[in-house]
Amino acid sequence: QVQLVESGGGLVRAGGSLRLSCAASGRTFSTDAMGWFRQAPGKEREFVGAISRRSGSTGYADSVKGRFTISRDSAKNTMYLQMNSLKREDTAVYYCAASGLRYTELSGQYPYWGQGTQVTVSS
DSSP, rough: EEEEEEEOOEETTTTOOOEEEEEEEEEEEEEEEEEEEEEOTTTTOOEEEETTOOOTTTTEEETTTTTTEEEEEEGGTTTEEOSOOGGGGGGGHHHHHHHOSSSSOGGGGOEOOOEEEEEEEOO
């Protein structure tokens, strides 16, 4: 099993920045892809971005490309999501997830999930 714990959410004004963290523990050696997803009220969960824990390769949704950056600290088993130039439409609960696959953007291919952290962007 792999346990994931997100932190760093909060309230920020439009144009501001936040950095989310996702700390992994347990059988982390069995995972490679780590992803960020978000779910806004009344909407389906959507892909934000992902990173290969082993190679460091990243991918992003078009809606966040150029504003969000994913990184990882292998020594700390932690993944980060740096969010800049935040918009009101970025308001959502953000989840991190882990998969044994090398890279995937599909939520159904992530068996391990964190509890989520709320990000609220005000005008």
